[in-house]
Amino acid sequence: MREKKKSAQGTRPVSIRGIAGITGFSTTTVSLVLNGRAGNFNISDETRDLILAKAKELNYQPNLHARNLRSGRSDVLGLTVPTLRNPFFGELAETFEAQARAERKLALIHVTQYERAEEISAIRYFLSQQADCIFVANPMALDEIAALCEGSSARQIFLDAQAAGRNTVSTDHFSAALELTRAIVASMARDGQRxxxxxxxxxxxxxxxRIRLDGFKAALTEAGLGFSDAQVIWSPFDAERSCEVIRDHFATKDDTAGMFVNSIVPMEGLIRYFPENFDVCRSVHYGVFDSSPYLRLLTSLKIISVKQDSQGIMEAAFDLFRLGTSHSEKASIVVPHRLIGANACDPPPSPADAQEGRYTS
Amino acid sequence: MREKKKSAQGTRPVSIRGIAGITGFSTTTVSLVLNGRAGNFNISDETRDLILAKAKELNYQPNLHARNLRSGRSDVLGLTVPTLRNPFFGELAETFEAQARAERKLALIHVTQYERAEEISAIRYFLSQQADCIFVANPMALDEIAALCEGSSARQIFLDAQAAGRNTVSTDHFSAALELTRAIVASMARDGQRxxxxxxxxxxxxxxxRIRLDGFKAALTEAGLGFSDAQVIWSPFDAERSCEVIRDHFATKDDTAGMFVNSIVPMEGLIRYFPENFDVCRSVHYGVFDSSPYLRLLTSLKIISVKQDSQGIMEAAFDLFRLGTSHSEKASIVVPHRLIGANACDPPPSPADAQEGRYTS
DNA sequence: CTGAAAGCGCTTACAG
DNA sequence: CTGAAAGCGCTTACAG
Incomplete structure (x- = not known):
C-alpha cells in the first residue's frame, strides 16, 4: 500500500482516485464500495471495510458535479417562490425542503420578488443544473417557463396556479374567492350594512x-350587487405600497362597506393604515385571501380569511413528481382550503380530513 | 458547415460540442465566445455573432456540473437556517438570495429545524458541492461544523451566533438581552408591579x-433582583409545544410579573394561550427577543421587543465574504438591534442610520 | 484568428 | 473478486 501525503489546507479534497491510491485498490472498487454496491459485486468484506474506514478517516465527500456530469442526472429540484416573508410561501418552501430531503434530492430555492425576469433567470439556472423537476409557485410567466423547458428533460409543476394543459397543484382560487366574497356579503347582511x-x-x-377576481365578480353578480372596474384597487404585493394605496382609497371614497383583501401582504398594508382612520376601518367587513395566526388577534375587526393548505399543496406536488416519469399526461390537483371566521379559534383539521379526500384529481 | 439533427424531446440539451459541430468551429472557439471572452482572443465579430445566434436559437444553457468540475470552483453559496416560518429567518434567507444573485452565485438554502443532525448533513451537502462559502444562521453545532470544514477550501460565516476565533455576524445578544430585561424591570417599576x-x-x-440568558441574569443582578434556575422555562422552538409549556407554568406558578420571551416562536405559544387566562396574562410585562409587525396589534398587552436587523446582518456577512479570500483572520461583526416599545409605531430608521455606523467590527 | 488535446472526479459496461 | 478504460461537458494552456 502506497501512502500519499495528506492533503494540506486549501488543496482539493480527497477523491476516489486518492483513496484508490492509498488503499491500493482500483477506482472501480472504491466507487462501488462508496456507493454501497459492494454486495452486488462480491467485493470482500475486508476490502469494503478497509475502504470505508479510509474514506471516513479522510472525510471523503463525493464531488457531486462529477457524479452528476457523468450520470446525466442531478438530483436537483428547483423551486421558485415570489417571497419568503410570508407564512404561506415560508411554509411552502419549508415543506419543499423537507420533501426533497426525503427523496434524497437537493433543494434549490429561488426568490423572485414577483418579477417575471427573476423567474425566468431562476428557471435558466435550474436548467443549467439539469434539474429533475422545477416547481414554480405562483408563477408570473407561466407560458414562457413552459417554452423554456421545451426540449429539456426537466419536468415542471406549477403550484398555486391554474392553467389548462399543465401540471398544477393549487387551491381552487375561483371557488375560494367565491365563498370568501359570499361570506363578506353575508357578514354585511347580518349587520344590515350597505x-x-x-x-x-x-x-x-x-x-x-385574475382568477380570484372572477370568483369575486361571480359572487357579487349572484348577490345582485353588480360590479364595476372601479371596485378594484390594484396594488403591488408590498406592504408599504399597499398602505399608501389604501390611504388614497379612503381619502377619496366613503362608500366602503366590504373589502376582499387579496393576500396577506395588502392586509399588512391595511394594518399599518388602521391607526390613522380606525373608526372607518373598523366598520368594514374584511375577507382576506390568505391567512395568518395573528389575524385572530384583531379582535375589534370583522375578518374572514381563506387558509390555503401550503403543506398539502407541496405534498401533493411531490406525489405528482414521484408518479411522474411513468405517465406524461398533465394533472390538475386541487387542494382544499378552509374559510376561517374572525376571532374564532380555527379548529384543527380532523384526522379524517388529513387522511382521505385530501385532494382530488 | 455540417448540420446535425436537432435533438428530440428528452435528449440531453445542446452542448458546446453540439454548437461546434453545427457551426463548424472548434469547441475552444465556441467556449470562448459563449463566455464573452471573444474580445481577448481576437475572434472575429462574424464568428462570434454566428455562434451567439446559434446558441440562442438552440436555447443553449451551459452545464454547470461540467463547468464547475473543470474549474474546481462552484459559485455555490450555502445557507442553513433553522426555519423559514419566522420573519427573522425569512428575511435573512431572502437577503441571502438577493446578495448571492448580485454576486452571480448560486444560493443553496437548507432548513434544519433546529436539529444538529440536519445541520451537519446540510454542511456535508455544501461541501460536496464545493461551496465557496457556507453561511450558518443560528448554529446548533458550531464547533462540529468548523471541524467538518477543516481541510476543505470552503469558508464559513456564522450568523446570529457569537464565538471567539470564528467569523461571526450577529446582534450583540448579551447587550440586547440586558437592555430588554432592564426595560422589563423599568416597565414593572412604573406600574409599581412586584x-x-x-x-x-x-x-x-x-x-x-445561553448568551441571552447571561444578559438576562446580569440585568436582574444589577437591579438587585437575584436569579435562580427556577426562573427559566425551557421549551423547544415550536409554538404548539411552547403553548403547552406555558399552560403548565401558569397552572403551577402565580408569581409571574415579567417575562423574557426568547424568540417569536414561544411568543406565538403565548398568544395561543392568552384566551385561556387573559386576566393574568395581561398583567404580565413582556419583553420579546425578536419582533414582528403584528406585536403592535396586541394593544391590551405590555410588550417590548428586540428587533434584530436581519437584512443588515446578511449584508454584513456578504461584506465579510467579499473581503474574504485576501486576509484570513477572523472577524466578529456586531450589527445593532433596536428596542421597540409596544403599541408605539416603531420609527423608520433615518437615512443617516442606514448609511453610517451600520455595524462595527 | 482558430484548433487539438488534456483533464476535472465520477460511474459503468466490459474484461478477466 | 477486481481493474483498465471510456466518456459526461467544460475550460485552458499550448501550438500553430
Missing amino acids: GRIYFFGGMADHQVT | GRIYFFGGMADHQVT
Whole structure:
C-alpha cells in the first residue's frame, strides 16, 4: 500500500482516485464500495471495510458535479417562490425542503420578488443544473417557463396556479374567492350594512389574482350587487405600497362597506393604515385571501380569511413528481382550503380530513 | 458547415460540442465566445455573432456540473437556517438570495429545524458541492461544523451566533438581552408591579439562548433582583409545544410579573394561550427577543421587543465574504438591534442610520 | 484568428 | 473478486 501525503489546507479534497491510491485498490472498487454496491459485486468484506474506514478517516465527500456530469442526472429540484416573508410561501418552501430531503434530492430555492425576469433567470439556472423537476409557485410567466423547458428533460409543476394543459397543484382560487366574497356579503347582511365591496391588492398580470377576481365578480353578480372596474384597487404585493394605496382609497371614497383583501401582504398594508382612520376601518367587513395566526388577534375587526393548505399543496406536488416519469399526461390537483371566521379559534383539521379526500384529481 | 439533427424531446440539451459541430468551429472557439471572452482572443465579430445566434436559437444553457468540475470552483453559496416560518429567518434567507444573485452565485438554502443532525448533513451537502462559502444562521453545532470544514477550501460565516476565533455576524445578544430585561424591570417599576421575571423559551444547548440568558441574569443582578434556575422555562422552538409549556407554568406558578420571551416562536405559544387566562396574562410585562409587525396589534398587552436587523446582518456577512479570500483572520461583526416599545409605531430608521455606523467590527 | 488535446472526479459496461 | 478504460461537458494552456 502506497501512502500519499495528506492533503494540506486549501488543496482539493480527497477523491476516489486518492483513496484508490492509498488503499491500493482500483477506482472501480472504491466507487462501488462508496456507493454501497459492494454486495452486488462480491467485493470482500475486508476490502469494503478497509475502504470505508479510509474514506471516513479522510472525510471523503463525493464531488457531486462529477457524479452528476457523468450520470446525466442531478438530483436537483428547483423551486421558485415570489417571497419568503410570508407564512404561506415560508411554509411552502419549508415543506419543499423537507420533501426533497426525503427523496434524497437537493433543494434549490429561488426568490423572485414577483418579477417575471427573476423567474425566468431562476428557471435558466435550474436548467443549467439539469434539474429533475422545477416547481414554480405562483408563477408570473407561466407560458414562457413552459417554452423554456421545451426540449429539456426537466419536468415542471406549477403550484398555486391554474392553467389548462399543465401540471398544477393549487387551491381552487375561483371557488375560494367565491365563498370568501359570499361570506363578506353575508357578514354585511347580518349587520344590515350597505355599501360597496372593494377588491384590494394585486396586479392585473398576476395569474391567480385574475382568477380570484372572477370568483369575486361571480359572487357579487349572484348577490345582485353588480360590479364595476372601479371596485378594484390594484396594488403591488408590498406592504408599504399597499398602505399608501389604501390611504388614497379612503381619502377619496366613503362608500366602503366590504373589502376582499387579496393576500396577506395588502392586509399588512391595511394594518399599518388602521391607526390613522380606525373608526372607518373598523366598520368594514374584511375577507382576506390568505391567512395568518395573528389575524385572530384583531379582535375589534370583522375578518374572514381563506387558509390555503401550503403543506398539502407541496405534498401533493411531490406525489405528482414521484408518479411522474411513468405517465406524461398533465394533472390538475386541487387542494382544499378552509374559510376561517374572525376571532374564532380555527379548529384543527380532523384526522379524517388529513387522511382521505385530501385532494382530488 | 455540417448540420446535425436537432435533438428530440428528452435528449440531453445542446452542448458546446453540439454548437461546434453545427457551426463548424472548434469547441475552444465556441467556449470562448459563449463566455464573452471573444474580445481577448481576437475572434472575429462574424464568428462570434454566428455562434451567439446559434446558441440562442438552440436555447443553449451551459452545464454547470461540467463547468464547475473543470474549474474546481462552484459559485455555490450555502445557507442553513433553522426555519423559514419566522420573519427573522425569512428575511435573512431572502437577503441571502438577493446578495448571492448580485454576486452571480448560486444560493443553496437548507432548513434544519433546529436539529444538529440536519445541520451537519446540510454542511456535508455544501461541501460536496464545493461551496465557496457556507453561511450558518443560528448554529446548533458550531464547533462540529468548523471541524467538518477543516481541510476543505470552503469558508464559513456564522450568523446570529457569537464565538471567539470564528467569523461571526450577529446582534450583540448579551447587550440586547440586558437592555430588554432592564426595560422589563423599568416597565414593572412604573406600574409599581412586584413579582418574578421569568425567561421563557429555548433549549440549554442552543448557542445564543445561553448568551441571552447571561444578559438576562446580569440585568436582574444589577437591579438587585437575584436569579435562580427556577426562573427559566425551557421549551423547544415550536409554538404548539411552547403553548403547552406555558399552560403548565401558569397552572403551577402565580408569581409571574415579567417575562423574557426568547424568540417569536414561544411568543406565538403565548398568544395561543392568552384566551385561556387573559386576566393574568395581561398583567404580565413582556419583553420579546425578536419582533414582528403584528406585536403592535396586541394593544391590551405590555410588550417590548428586540428587533434584530436581519437584512443588515446578511449584508454584513456578504461584506465579510467579499473581503474574504485576501486576509484570513477572523472577524466578529456586531450589527445593532433596536428596542421597540409596544403599541408605539416603531420609527423608520433615518437615512443617516442606514448609511453610517451600520455595524462595527 | 482558430484548433487539438488534456483533464476535472465520477460511474459503468466490459474484461478477466 | 477486481481493474483498465471510456466518456459526461467544460475550460485552458499550448501550438500553430
